[in-house]
Amino acid sequence: xxxRYGCETCFSADKPLEGFIADxxxxxxxxxxxxxxxxxxxxxxxxxxxxxxxxxxxITPDSxxxxxxxxxxxxxxxxxxxxVASGSGCYIHVVENTALxxxxxxxxxxxxxxxxxxxxxxxxxxIAEPDMYKKAIMVADTVLADxxxxxxxxxxxxxxxxxxxxxxxxxxLGILPGGAKSExxxxxxxxxxxxxxDPVDMLLDCLKLGISTGIYGLTxxxxxxxxxxxxxxxxxxxxxxxxxxxDYINIMITGHQHSMFVDLQERLISPEAVAIAKAAGAKGxxxxxxxxVGQDLQLRGAHYTxxxxxxxxxxxxxxxxxxxxxxxxxISEFNCTxxxxxxxxxxxxxxxxxxxxxxxxxxxxxxxxVFADREKSSRxxxxxxxxSYKSRxxxxxIKLLPEHGNDETLTGISEVSLKKFLGGNWQPxxxxxxxxxxxxxxxxxxxxxxxxGGHDMLTVALTRELIARDxxxxxxGCSSGGIENCGLMTPAAADLAGPxxxxxxxxxxxxxxxxxGPCLAIGRLExxxxxxxxxxxxDIPELPLALSAxxxxxxxxxxxxxxxxxxxxxxxxxIPPYITGSKIALKVLTEDMEILTGGKVIxxxxxxxxANILEGIIIDRRQSLGLAASA
Numbered sequence: 001x002x003x004r005y006g007c008e009t010c011f012s013a014d015k016p017l018e019g020f021i022a023d024x025x026x027x028x029x030x031x032x033x034x035x036x037x038x039x040x041x042x043x044x045x046x047x048x049x050x051x052x053x054x055x056x057x058x059i060t061p062d063s064x065x066x067x068x069x070x071x072x073x074x075x076x077x078x079x080x081x082x083x084v085a086s087g088s089g090c091y092i093h094v095v096e097n098t099a100l101x102x103x104x105x106x107x108x109x110x111x112x113x114x115x116x117x118x119x120x121x122x123x124x125x126x127i128a129e130p131d132m133y134k135k136a137i138m139v140a141d142t143v144l145a146d147x148x149x150x151x152x153x154x155x156x157x158x159x160x161x162x163x164x165x166x167x168x169x170x171x172x173l174g175i176l177p178g179g180a181k182s183e184x185x186x187x188x189x190x191x192x193x194x195x196x197x198d199p200v201d202m203l204l205d206c207l208k209l210g211i212s213t214g215i216y217g218l219t220x221x222x223x224x225x226x227x228x229x230x231x232x233x234x235x236x237x238x239x240x241x242x243x244x245x246x247d248y249i250n251i252m253i254t255g256h257q258h259s260m261f262v263d264l265q266e267r268l269i270s271p272e273a274v275a276i277a278k279a280a281g282a283k284g285x286x287x288x289x290x291x292x293v294g295q296d297l298q299l300r301g302a303h304y305t306x307x308x309x310x311x312x313x314x315x316x317x318x319x320x321x322x323x324x325x326x327x328x329x330x331i332s333e334f335n336c337t338x339x340x341x342x343x344x345x346x347x348x349x350x351x352x353x354x355x356x357x358x359x360x361x362x363x364x365x366x367x368x369x370v371f372a373d374r375e376k377s378s379r380x381x382x383x384x385x386x387x388s389y390k391s392r393x394x395x396x397x398i399k400l401l402p403e404h405g406n407d408e409t410l411t412g413i414s415e416v417s418l419k420k421f422l423g424g425n426w427q428p429x430x431x432x433x434x435x436x437x438x439x440x441x442x443x444x445x446x447x448x449x450x451x452x453g454g455h456d457m458l459t460v461a462l463t464r465e466l467i468a469r470d471x472x473x474x475x476x477g478c479s480s481g482g483i484e485n486c487g488l489m490t491p492a493a494a495d496l497a498g499p500x501x502x503x504x505x506x507x508x509x510x511x512x513x514x515x516x517g518p519c520l521a522i523g524r525l526e527x528x529x530x531x532x533x534x535x536x537x538x539d540i541p542e543l544p545l546a547l548s549a550x551x552x553x554x555x556x557x558x559x560x561x562x563x564x565x566x567x568x569x570x571x572x573x574x575i576p577p578y579i580t581g582s583k584i585a586l587k588v589l590t591e592d593m594e595i596l597t598g599g600k601v602i603x604x605x606x607x608x609x610x611a612n613i614l615e616g617i618i619i620d621r622r623q624s625l626g627l628a629a630s631a
Contacts, residue, residue: 091217151180210562218523240405243310314481380418541598
């Protein structure tokens with residue numbers, strides 16, 4: 001911990017950021033960690049139930065049942081299912097809005113920046129239509145129709161999107177999902193008062209929600225965004241607080257719903273908007289990336305060089321970004337928008353605007369995104385931001401950190417751009433893995449948190465350990481923001497890799513950590529895994545591949561994790577998801593799951609221990625495939 005502002009701040013893997021926050025004259029989430037160090041033991045185990053007026057009931061050795069008779073296994077798995085359903089709901093909200101935005105754009109005959117991505121979806125869905133806009137409408141309608149099915153009607157696209165061997169396994173287990181929105185409702189109903197008390201049944205429902213989350217909320221959101229926003233292109237880009245240019249009117253964006261920004265992005269670089277900015281004393285407007293929507297803009301940054309300055313940082317970097325004083329407005333549309341930014345914005349007179357009510361902050365102006373009113377809304381938002389700029393610049397201190405981050409982070413990586421980089425197929429990667437030059441692959445994905453040692457501490461330490469063992473790391477989510485700001489995604493980071501991986505990276509001019517972008521891009525990693533398994537003629541659980549959500553944070557991460565388990569992947573977590581109070585939940589998730597799907601949960605808060613475990617799994621799978629342990 002570091003002491004300042006009357007209390008301590010937590011450690012960060014990003015040392016320049018740690019020092020910057022420690023010296024701030026205002027409070028952030030990093031300061032509040034110390035005051036919240038004492039945790040509720042019942043909450044940590046998941047054995048507190050507050051579903052009815054008889055409670056809250058807490059399970060102890062002397063009181064093994066709640067008043068209604070629910071035991072620890074029932075209470076824990078009820079709480080867990082409720083959390084997974086909530087997380088799934090968040091992702092389904094995102095894919096629903098994205099599909100609607102694609103449909104409305106096509107109806108209005110607006111810009112379709114990824115025609116190749118549209119054709120790819122049409123091939124997957126079996127749509128044959130020559131007109132681009134009609135194709136886009138049909139694709140969007142197909143997705144929406146599946147989302148709106150009742151729970152007793154199976155989602156049609158699961159069979160078209162899923163790897164056949166996985167689909168067969170899911171069918172055998174009876175976990176093929178019905179309509180995604182209905183499955184969320186059913187999950188919430190099932191874990192309500194005096195209903196389901198079968199922990200195994202509820203855990204199977206978590207897998208079902210994981211499948212609909214993964215196929216729709218993750219994979220299809222990415223592919224729909226590729227159609228609307230343009231496909232990722234590999235390039236190097238600046239990251240960190242250095243991307244903030246005080247000569248511009250700067251807008252920090254937070255959330256996950258990039259398609260909501262399309263009209264505003266275009267208008268901010270129009271001659272009219274630039275003239276307004278110059279009249280106010282600025283050179284123009286810039287979007288500063290933060291959280292997953294910033295990662296998505298970075299991923300597609302080749303298409304937005306005029307408006308996008310770069311990705312500054314992840315969720316727990318957002319307060320520091322604002323504290324520079326050079327941000328004039330925050331536009332939010334989804335989660336990872338910390339309540340703590342409100343006090344920073346108040347202190348520094350930063351305008352807050354929310355365009356989706358699910359992300360409404362208490363002191364923000366609500367300007368809901370309505371497609372039909374997008375032009376009017378964009379004009380009003382621009383006017384409000386300019387007024388904010390004029391009223392605050394010169395009246396608030398600006399404290400920049402130009403040395404933070406780096407200028408050479410490799411980005412724009414997707415399942416398509418990476419395969420194109422490799423020559424149009426996965427064979428070069430397969431050959432590198434088969435020869436042992438790349439021992440295996442670990443996806444370090446998901447959130448950033450302030451536990452497990454501090455901000456990004458376990459995530460970055462584990463990544464360093466893995467690449468030093470010749471294990472290629474793929475990232476997606478807020479974890480990417482911390483890893484890139486620590487320099488592990490630059491080509492120079494090859495020097496930190498083991499000798500075999502280092503040689504590969506030097507030859508190809510790439511880093512040992514490849515950034516797939518936002519947490520939604522976990523769906524892209526699933527596509528990579530599926531296509532690698534297909535190329536080898538094996539099932540996904542046979543691949544020398546594992547997942548780590550080392551510093552998972554939100555309920556969405558639990559839904560992500562359920563998808564990973566359904567795919568049959570080992571899933572590492574730095575801390576357990578409040579299930580340790582149930583022997584059944586622990587056994588199913590850490591042992592029996594391997595028999596059911598091939599996946600399992602691994603909980604470990606130490607980077608070296610975790611790397612040993614994941615490397616051991618990779619070596620075992622290599623041996624099962626008849627491959628040498630390493631080159």
